[in-house]
Amino acid sequence: xxxxxxxxxxxxxxxxxxxxxxxxxxxxxxxxxxxxxxxxxxxxxxxxxxxxxxxxxxxxxxxxxxxxxxxxxxxxxxxxxxxxxxxxxxxxxxx
Numbered sequence: 001x002x003x004x005x006x007x008x009x010x011x012x013x014x015x016x017x018x019x020x021x022x023x024x025x026x027x028x029x030x031x032x033x034x035x036x037x038x039x040x041x042x043x044x045x046x047x048x049x050x051x052x053x054x055x056x057x058x059x060x061x062x063x064x065x066x067x068x069x070x071x072x073x074x075x076x077x078x079x080x081x082x083x084x085x086x087x088x089x090x091x092x093x094x095x
Contacts (some may be wrong), residue, residue: 009061013054020050059086 023046030040070079 009057013057013061016050016057020047020054023047023050043093055090 023043027040027043030043039052044045066081067079
């Protein structure tokens with residue numbers, strides 16, 4: 001059952017990465033063609049939103065798999081530290 005979740009999550013992550021790549025390719029084309037700046041910004045925001053969704057999927061999977069396993073093995077502190085580093089980075093703080 002856990003393997004099914006991982007496989008499904010991996011497919012969803014890869015799908016979202018391809019979507020983000022498509023949006024990014026469009027941003028590059030738009031910039032090369034010197035399209036209207038606001039339109040480029042809108043497309044760039046789509047890239048950022050897609051990447052945020054990917055981060056959320058990855059974090060959800062990590063919490064449900066790796067963190068649970070680490071806690072079972074007695075390494076809760078290591079997982080918490082790892083997650084705090086990611087949290088700090090996402091908020092623009094130096095680690």
